[in-house]
Amino acid sequence: xxxxxxxxxxxxxxxxAVSASSAHAAGSGIHYESQDWSFSGIFxxxxxxxxxxxxxxxxxxxxxxxxxxLVSFRNLEGIGIPExxxxxxxxxxxxxxxxxxxxxxxxxxxxxxxxxxxxxxPQAARASNNGALPPDLSLIAKAxxxxxxxxxxxxxxxxxxxxxxxxxxxxxxxxxxxGHQIAMAPPLSEGAVEFSDGTKATVEQMAHDITTFLMxxxxxxxxxxxxxGLKVVLFLFVLTILLYFVKKKVWADLH
Amino acid sequence: xxxxxxxWAIRFVHMNGASFFFIVVYIHIFRGLYYGSYKSPREIxxxxxxxxxxxxxxxxxxxxxxxxxxMSFWGAKVITNLxxxxxxxxxxxxxxxxxxxxxxxxxxxxxxxxHFLLPFVIxxxxxxxxxxxHKNGSNNPLGIDTKGPQDSIPFHPYYTVKDYLGLGAFMTIxxxxxxxxxxxxxxxxxxxxxxxxxxxxxxxxEWYFLPFYAILRAVPDKLxxxxxxxxxxxxxxxxxxxxxxxxxxxxxxxxxxxxxWVLAVDAVLLxxxxxxxxDDVWMGLQFVVWSRLATIYYFLHFLVIIPYLGxxxxxxxxxxxxxxxxxGGGTGAAAAAAAKPMEKA
Numbered sequence: 158x159x160x161x162x163x164x165x166x167x168x169x170x171x172x173x174a175v176s177a178s179s180a181h182a183a184g185s186g187i188h189y190e191s192q193d194w195s196f197s198g199i200f201x202x203x204x205x206x207x208x209x210x211x212x213x214x215x216x217x218x219x220x221x222x223x224x225x226x227l228v229s230f231r232n233l234e235g236i237g238i239p240e241x242x243x244x245x246x247x248x249x250x251x252x253x254x255x256x257x258x259x260x261x262x263x264x265x266x267x268x269x270x271x272x273x274x275x276x277x278x279p280q281a282a283r284a285s286n287n288g289a290l291p292p293d294l295s296l297i298a299k300a301x302x303x304x305x306x307x308x309x310x311x312x313x314x315x316x317x318x319x320x321x322x323x324x325x326x327x328x329x330x331x332x333x334x335x336g337h338q339i340a341m342a343p344p345l346s347e348g349a350v351e352f353s354d355g356t357k358a359t360v361e362q363m364a365h366d367i368t369t370f371l372m373x374x375x376x377x378x379x380x381x382x383x384x385x386g387l388k389v390v391l392f393l394f395v396l397t398i399l400l401y402f403v404k405k406k407v408w409a410d411l412h
Numbered sequence: 413x414x415x416x417x418x419x420w421a422i423r424f425v426h427m428n429g430a431s432f433f434f435i436v437v438y439i440h441i442f443r444g445l446y447y448g449s450y451k452s453p454r455e456i457x458x459x460x461x462x463x464x465x466x467x468x469x470x471x472x473x474x475x476x477x478x479x480x481x482x483m484s485f486w487g488a489k490v491i492t493n494l495x496x497x498x499x500x501x502x503x504x505x506x507x508x509x510x511x512x513x514x515x516x517x518x519x520x521x522x523x524x525x526x527h528f529l530l531p532f533v534i535x536x537x538x539x540x541x542x543x544x545x546h547k548n549g550s551n552n553p554l555g556i557d558t559k560g561p562q563d564s565i566p567f568h569p570y571y572t573v574k575d576y577l578g579l580g581a582f583m584t585i586x587x588x589x590x591x592x593x594x595x596x597x598x599x600x601x602x603x604x605x606x607x608x609x610x611x612x613x614x615x616x617x618e619w620y621f622l623p624f625y626a627i628l629r630a631v632p633d634k635l636x637x638x639x640x641x642x643x644x645x646x647x648x649x650x651x652x653x654x655x656x657x658x659x660x661x662x663x664x665x666x667x668x669x670x671x672x673w674v675l676a677v678d679a680v681l682l683x684x685x686x687x688x689x690x691d692d693v694w695m696g697l698q699f700v701v702w703s704r705l706a707t708i709y710y711f712l713h714f715l716v717i718i719p720y721l722g723x724x725x726x727x728x729x730x731x732x733x734x735x736x737x738x739x740g741g742g743t744g745a746a747a748a749a750a751a752k753p754m755e756k757a
Contacts, residue, residue, distance in 0.1 A: 199592045227414065292604075299595060300603035375603075378420040385421070386591020393587055397580035404577045407569050412739055 187333060189306040192365065196305075196372055199387070202380045203373045205237035210352050211370025212236065214363050216246075217350050219294065222286060222341075224274035227295035228374050231268040235377050236370070243268050287327040289340030298368070298375040305368050307333060312364035315343040424594035430472050431597045432586050434620035437465060441648075446672055448660030449551040455652040457544040462648045464537050469621070471530040474523040476618055481602030486615045488515045488523070494628075497635040514608065554737055555660025556730050563734040614689055622686030623679055627710070629690055630703035640707065647714045654714060656722035664728040668721050675713050681706045 195204035212233065215225070230247035234240065248265035250273040256262045266273070276282035283290050298304040310333035318330035318337075328338040345360045352358055373379070413419045441461070444450055450458035477488045492509050496502040511518030549558060558564050565571075589596060597619055601612050617625050624641050631637035647654075662669040684694075685703035692699050731737040 232414075296603040300600050302600050304600070376420070377414055382420055382424075382591055382594070386587065389587045389591060390584060393580060393584040397577065397584050400573070400577040400580045404573045407573045411565060411570070 187310075187335070189303055189310045189333065191306050192309050192368075194305055194372070195369065196379065199383055201383070203236060204369055206354060207366045207369040208236035208373045209238060209370075210354070210356060210363075211366035211368070211373075212238075213352065214345075214350055214367040215294070215370055218344055218363075219367065220272070221275055222282070222291040222344075223294045224276070224291075225272045225295045225374060226274060226293050227271070228377075229269060229271050230266065232374070232377050235380075236373055240268070287340055291341065294371055294374070296375045298372040300375075304375070305372050308368045308371060309364050311339075312345055312367065313361055421590075424590045428586065428590050428594060428597065430475060431618070431620065432582075432589075433468065434472070436582070437468065438620070441465070442676060444551075445675075446662045447551055447553055448555050448655070448657075448662070450652045451655065451660050452652065453548045454544075454551065457541065457548070458652060459649055460537055460541045460544055462645065464534060464541060465648075466645060467530055467534045467537060471527060471534065472618065472620065474527040474530070477520065477523045478527060479602060480520060480606045482604045482606055482610075482612050483599045483602040483615070483617075485515060485606035485608065486612055487617055488519065490615055491617075492519070494634075494638045494641075497638045499635070551660065552734060553661060553663065554730055554734060555663070556734065559733045559735075616687060619683065619687070622684075623682035624686070626682040626686035626703040627707045629686070630700065630707040640711075644710060647711070651714065651718070654722070655718050657725065657727065659727040659730060661730065664730045665721070665725055666728065667725045668718075671713065671717055671721065675710070678706050678709050678713070682710065 195201055195207065215223075230243050233243050233246070238246075244267075247268050247270060250266050251263040252266050252270055252273070253261050254264050276285065279290055292300075298308060301307045311331060314331045314333035315329060316332055318324050322330070322337070324330050324338055328340055329342060330337055331339045345363050347360060348358050349363065350358050356362060376382070413423050416422070444458065444461070473487070473491060477484045492506055492515065495505045495509060498505055507513060509519070510516065511522055549564075552558075599616065616622070624644055627644050628637045628641040631640050657665065657668070659665055662672055682703065685699050685706060688694065688699045690698065690700035690703070694702060
């Protein structure tokens with residue numbers, strides 16, 4: 158009886174949960190192929206080599222248009238880039254600061270500084286991009302439904318438009334983008350970067366790697382979260398089983 | 413979130429904590445509906461409970477605004493704008509709520525202050541809820557009054573240990589969501605910074621508001637939509653007087669029991685409608701039509717079906733006492749049990 162009631166409650170809760178989540182998936186109605194991600198599932202972690210290659214793609218391609226305002230150079234430690242390399246990477250971009258005389262001067266960035274933004278403000282970004290605003294990429298992997306698969310589909314989704322469809326001036330056909338016309342020129346082309354670890358820089362490979370990096374950037378603590386979670390959930394699970402027997406024992410002396 | 417030590421844990425526990433608070437409260441409310449816990453002499457207890465629900469809704473809504481994502485901003489815009497439907501003073505009320513002429517920094521500031529303040533008010537009302545509970549004691553699945561010590565067991569150790577078990581199960585599920593699927597109940601758009609110039613294609617509230625959102629959108633007129641939405645909760649306040657049946661528990665109300673489950677399905681249906689765009693089609697009908705049907709049924713349930721069944725349903729005979737039901741015997745066994753309390757020791 159009690160089990161039945163619990164089951165009913167669980168079904169009700171699950172129904173609500175499913176209805177809530179599918180509501181979020183609703184939208185463009187475009188289907189995104191699920192890719193094989195190192196970070197999916199509760200045991201999944203960020204693949205450091207892929208994320209490092211992804212950072213290289215970001216730095217040499219995407220950073221020309223897209224900022225990542227929430228990410229600091231020190232965050233790169235989380236994908237296994239050594240500290241001295243991070244110092245060098247950071248120092249290659251300057252940042253404005255105020256010196257003792259109150260003058261604005263430039264100094265090299267430190268690991269604690271954020272990534273530099275390509276444009277001073279949104280207006281400047283639009284002016285150089287045909288009026289379209291390249292969004293900040295810090296959280297992009299979480300800011301789209303089915304984030305990683307969507308990003309991969311977007312970056313590999315540039316094709317010839319289907320017969321009969323005209324693409325407006327300055328726009329590009331993209332199979333994954335809502336409305337299929339995007340203002341971003343195809344950012345990736347075969348061999349756009351040269352990976353130091355010898356991986357072949359195909360469009361698919363780069364799309365996969367940059368997505369891994371963007372997922373890392375969107376939640377630098379994801380690996381830690383899952384690791385902690387395993388311990389916490391396991392502990393609570395065992396505790397609950399023990400509590401079940403304690404409860405049974407205590408209640409045993411009732412009629 | 414990313415720069416504070418364990419900021420991720422704090423954020424995800426807080427965010428999902430709100431959702432889980434609503435999960436347990438909705439279960440608690442539906443259990444109260446099933447076992448007739450709102451009925452005399454527990455009307456005050458029930459009403460205080462509805463007050464807590466309202467306060468929780470206000471708190472959760474204001475909390476959702478604070479991350480200042482797209483859904484935060486546009487949710488705040490939609491909800492505060494509802495007040496403009498009030499005749500005569502509506503527009504002024506909205507400006508007063510905003511602290512300006514649009515949802516902006518002053519709005520964020522005051523929502524933060526209120527989001528901090530309201531939990532203390534909730535705490536106060538929870539205290540009153542418990543005081544009211546102790547006046548008449550808890551209801552029970554049989555929905556009958558306790559008649560003496562043989563009918564009840566001490567809170568400690570029986571309920572303390574049972575609550576530990578419940579807490580353990582709850583925390584396990586909660587932790588699993590916090591650590592493994594923290595964004596499951598959230599909306600991706602809230603990871604986009606608020607932008608007053610760009611309206612998201614679908615503005616949806618958090619899941620726990622979806623049924624009310626569906627009721628709001630079901631009514632074509634703005635003022636009446638808002639009224640219907642608030643009436644959906646207000647009707648709970650007068651429920652103790654709508655239900656005239658002398659029997660509390662649905663266990664002994666063969667017809668009402670079925671209508672209870674229909675209401676539960678209706679509530680889920682309303683949530684489903686709230687989650688989808690009104691013009692989209694589902695099983696041959698537009699969602700706006702579904703939400704109208706479900707809204708009509710919702711009010712029909714409380715305003716017609718419950719009063720009618722209260723008067724005309726023929727309930728089964730509940731047992732004379734809890735001890736009798738537990739011990740399973742006839743009156744003889746019950747009389748014997750009356751002599752000693754429930755515990756064997």
